[in-house]
Amino acid sequence: MKELTCTVKYNACIARGIYAMTVALPEEVAVRCGQFLNISTGNPANLLKRPFGIMRVNGKNVTFCYQVKGEGTRLLSEAKGGERLKVTLPLGNGFVIPEGAKRIAVVGGGVGIFPLLSVIEQIADREYYSYIGFRSAEYACLTAEFGAASKSLTVVTDDGSLGGKSNAVSAFLAEYGRVKPDLIIACGPPVMLKALKTQLNERGITTPCLVSLEERMGCGIGACLVCVCKKSDGTNARVCKDGPVFDIDEVEL
Amino acid sequence: MANLNVNICGVQFKNPVIAASGTFGFGREFNEIYDISCIGGVSTKGTTMEPRLGNPVPRIAEGPSVILNAVGLQNPGVEHFIADDLEFLKSKGVVVIANVAGSTLEDYRNICRRLNGLVDMIELNISCPNVHAGGMALGIKPQNIKEVTRITRAELTKTPLIVKLSPNVESIVVNARVAEEGGADRISLLNTFTGMAIDLERRRPVIANNTGGVSGAGIKPIALRMVYEAAHAVKIPVIGMGGITCGRDALEFMCAGARAVQVGTANFTDPLAIPRIIGEMNEWLDAHNISDVNQIIDTLALN
Numbered sequence: 369m370k371e372l373t374c375t376v377k378y379n380a381c382i383a384r385g386i387y388a389m390t391v392a393l394p395e396e397v398a399v400r401c402g403q404f405l406n407i408s409t410g411n412p413a414n415l416l417k418r419p420f421g422i423m424r425v426n427g428k429n430v431t432f433c434y435q436v437k438g439e440g441t442r443l444l445s446e447a448k449g450g451e452r453l454k455v456t457l458p459l460g461n462g463f464v465i466p467e468g469a470k471r472i473a474v475v476g477g478g479v480g481i482f483p484l485l486s487v488i489e490q491i492a493d494r495e496y497y498s499y500i501g502f503r504s505a506e507y508a509c510l511t512a513e514f515g516a517a518s519k520s521l522t523v524v525t526d527d528g529s530l531g532g533k534s535n536a537v538s539a540f541l542a543e544y545g546r547v548k549p550d551l552i553i554a555c556g557p558p559v560m561l562k563a564l565k566t567q568l569n570e571r572g573i574t575t576p577c578l579v580s581l582e583e584r585m586g587c588g589i590g591a592c593l594v595c596v597c598k599k600s601d602g603t604n605a606r607v608c609k610d611g612p613v614f615d616i617d618e619v620e621l
Numbered sequence: 622m623a624n625l626n627v628n629i630c631g632v633q634f635k636n637p638v639i640a641a642s643g644t645f646g647f648g649r650e651f652n653e654i655y656d657i658s659c660i661g662g663v664s665t666k667g668t669t670m671e672p673r674l675g676n677p678v679p680r681i682a683e684g685p686s687v688i689l690n691a692v693g694l695q696n697p698g699v700e701h702f703i704a705d706d707l708e709f710l711k712s713k714g715v716v717v718i719a720n721v722a723g724s725t726l727e728d729y730r731n732i733c734r735r736l737n738g739l740v741d742m743i744e745l746n747i748s749c750p751n752v753h754a755g756g757m758a759l760g761i762k763p764q765n766i767k768e769v770t771r772i773t774r775a776e777l778t779k780t781p782l783i784v785k786l787s788p789n790v791e792s793i794v795v796n797a798r799v800a801e802e803g804g805a806d807r808i809s810l811l812n813t814f815t816g817m818a819i820d821l822e823r824r825r826p827v828i829a830n831n832t833g834g835v836s837g838a839g840i841k842p843i844a845l846r847m848v849y850e851a852a853h854a855v856k857i858p859v860i861g862m863g864g865i866t867c868g869r870d871a872l873e874f875m876c877a878g879a880r881a882v883q884v885g886t887a888n889f890t891d892p893l894a895i896p897r898i899i900g901e902m903n904e905w906l907d908a909h910n911i912s913d914v915n916q917i918i919d920t921l922a923l924n
Contacts, residue, residue, distance in 0.1 A: 369653045371892045408890075413685045415837045415890045440683070456654075456892055584679040586690065587889045589654070591646035593666070593695045594681045604674055604695060609650065 369459065369589060370397060374407075376451045377429060379444075383502075383509035386479065387445050388423075390431040391455065399425045401486040402463035402580055402613050405432060406588035408454040409440040410447055417456065418444065419585050419608070421483030421555075430457070433482045433509070459588055460612045463487050463578055465494070469551035473575075474498040474518065475540045475564060477556025478507065483580050483612075484555050485510060488517040495519045497547045501536035501556075505529035537564045544573065552577040554616070562621040577616040583607040623906035624913040625899065627661075629858045629880050630781055630806050632741055634661040634716050636899050637914060638871060641862055641885030642667055642720035642744065642785075643692065647706035648713065654892045659899060662716030664809075664883060665702065667746045669722050670732050672698035682818035682827035687840060688886055689816050689833030694722055694746075699732055703739060718783065722746040726759075730772050738779035745773055745805075748787030748812035760787045760812075763799040770803025783860065786810040788847055797851040797859075809860035809883065810851055811844055837886040838864045845877055849921065852878025866894065868901025878919045 374391035382388045391407070399422055406417040418440055424431040436445050447453065465472070465487065472494050476484045481500050488496045498518040502508045504527045515521045523531035524539045532539065537560055540552075552575055554564055561579050568577060586594035590609025598620040599605050605619065625636035639662035645651060648663050657663070675695025682689045697705075702719070710717045719740040721732045733743055747760030747769055759765045770784050784800040786793065788811040800808050813834025818827040826832070844863020852859040861879030865871050866887045874882045887894035906914060 371654055414683065415686065415688050415886055416681070416683050417890070454891065584681050586681050586688070587644070587650070587892070589650045589892065591650040592644055592690075592889065593646070593675065593692050594678075594690060596675070596678060596680075596695065 369456065371454065371456050372397075373452050374430070374455045376447045376449055376453065378449065379447050381445070382433065384506040385436045386433060386507065386509055387436065388431060388433045389444070389447070390429050391453065393428045393430060393455070396428050397457060399430070399458040400462035401490040402483050403458040403460050404483070404612060405430065405455050405457035406459060406585070407444070409443045410451060410453055411440070411443050414440050414443070416586065417454070417588060419459070419588055421486070421580065422458065423482045423486050424489065433479065435479045456588055460608055461610070463553060463580070463613050465491050466551065469494065471495045471497065471547065471549045473540055473544075473547060473549035473552045475536050475552060475554040475556070476500045477536045477560040478502060480554075480556030480560070480580070481510060481514070484553060485513055485517070487553060488514070492517070497543070497549060498522070499524070499536045499540040501525065501534070501539065502530065503527070536560065537567060541567055541571070549575055551575065554578070555580040558621065561616075565616050565621050568616070578613050579616050579619070579621075580612045581607050581614060581619070582612070623903055623911060624915075625902065627881055627915060632716055632781060634881060636661040636902070637875065637881035638895055638899050638902075639664055639716070639718065639860065639881055639883045640888065640895060641883035642746065643690075644885040644888045647702065648710050648715070649706070651888070651892060652713070655896055657715065658713045659896050660715050661881065662718055662741070663710055664718040664720045664744050665706070665710075666696050667694045667720045667722045668696050668699050668702050668732070669694060670699055670728055670735070672696065672701065677829040679827060679829055680833075682833060684818060684835075685839065687835050687837040688889070689818050689828060689835050690813070691828045691830035691833035693830065699735055703735075707739065716741045718742040718744050720744045720746050720785070726769055726772055729769050730776055733773040733776040736780065737777050740780060742781050742783055743773070743777060744783040744785050744809060745769065746785055746812075748785050761790050763795050766796055767799040767803040770800050770805050774804035781806040783807045783809050785812055786851065787812050788843070789815050793847045793851050794854040797854045801855040801857050805857060807858045807860060808851060808855065809862065811847055811863050814840060814843070836864070838866050840864045841870060845873060848874055848879055849877040852919065865898070866890070868898050868903075868905050871898055871902055872905060872917055875914065875917050876919070876921045878921070880918055
């Protein structure tokens with residue numbers, strides 16, 4: 369876990385309201401797939417950094433994607449090459465993919481697809497069956513990258529403007545019997561993860577499932593107890609430090 | 622290199638910078654980024670007798686140069702603190718200040734009894750705006766402040782007592798004085814200002830608790846004024862805080878009468894804020910040929 373000053377190398381719109389940013393770190397930092405970073409917006413009046421899942425690491429270059437949601441991310445989207453930002457990384461536990469998991473189903477919705485790409489690109493010796501969903505075609509991105517790293521890729525949209533008219537969870541469940549994965553990894557909006565958990569339970573599917581959660585964060589390093597989620601045993605877990613990746617049965621969604 | 626040692630009623634600090642309660646956990650996470658033994662002291666996450674789960678999420682929002690939080694005193698309970706965190710903090714050679722809270726006077730009495738002699742100082746959190754019993758309810762009315770201070774002071778035969786004051790009050794001067802009259806060894810101020818952030822699209826408060834405590838650089842002028850007023854209303858030492866982000870900010874609070882300072886929200890913006898602030902204080906003192914930080918305390922001359 370390091371606090372560094374990075375330099376923006378690349379920052380471009382890749383879909384409606386979605387940006388990809390590559391920053392150069394002053395040194396190489398070891399990052400596990402599914403970990404995240406916390407980055408300043410460039411405006412000192414924004415006292416909080418913004419947390420984003422790390423998508424790719426290439427030497428000192430780190431790439432992540434983000435959606436413009438408010439003032440902070442709007443400012444970030446205007447950052448020019450050469451701009452210097454403060455970044456804390458790597459944060460969180462990341463995905464721990466068991467050796468025995470050979471066939472892995474990847475279920476991603478919207479901006480939840482980015483940390484999933486870090487898994488399928490970094491741990492290449494597995495078969496990935498990917499199901500990614502977007503609101504509509506104009507929000508779709510990285511489909512080529514997912515296609516290249518997956519054994520099969522299904523793209524769906526809520527309105528049917530790209531791929532089938534469906535969502536990632538339904539698309540995955542429709543093929544579950546054929547794919548028979550050893551492991552499911554998922555990331556997406558809360559409603560999607562909740563649907564996934566409900567459906568797995570209703571269908572009696574006991575395949576291990578790892579989910580990456582999102583929550584509004586303060587420090588990002590586990591000290592402030594702002595970004596908690598409820599665990600099934602009634603206690604709280606810190607999304608930033610104990611997560612963001614949890615076993616789906618371990619957390620209430 | 623100026624002397625940064627301060628002595629507050631017999632407790633020696635290697636420098637006057639303390640990590641503020643609720644922003645620093647029990648120190649372990651920040652210690653993964655830097656060795657926290659460089660800090661003067663750590664005020665722990667607000668600790669209660671029993672573990673607490675705190676408020677629903679979202680617990681945080683942001684405004685220009687401020688944040689709002691409503692964590693609601695989530696903590697693992699005092700026994701967990703004693704068993705798991707106290708030795709770690711002691712091993713770092715920082716002044717260990719246990720920030721304690723409760724719902725009733727009895728809770729405050731019990732937790733002070735339990736921690737008496739185990740920590741370097743107790744900071745009474747009677748100013749948390751985010752819990753619905755105890756917390757700030759005990760910290761607004763002067764007679765309540767005096768009562769909770771008196772009761773806890775009686776328990777603390779071996780440990781100095783700091784009373785942390787809320788700014789959400791009619792008179793900070795009156796509340797500082799009643800804490801002193803109740804037997805407080807020091808006061809610290811200020812806790813957060815109760816505020817609200819609104820998501821206009823949803824016509825709802827951003828924070829699940831609806832209101833949250835406002836902190837960060839934006840509150841510094843108000844905090845400075847209140848620390849100045851409180852420091853000149855009592856004889857006991859004052860620990861000042863509110864929006865400190867750099868060495869000059871810390872020295873301004875000391876100039877206004879604070880004997881030490883706490884740094885909170887700045888830890889979120891810059892995880893290295895505290896060691897940076899200590900370094901900047903040194904640089905400023907050196908640049909002004911001041912050999913001892915104590916020489917800056919209470920030097921403010923009004924116009």
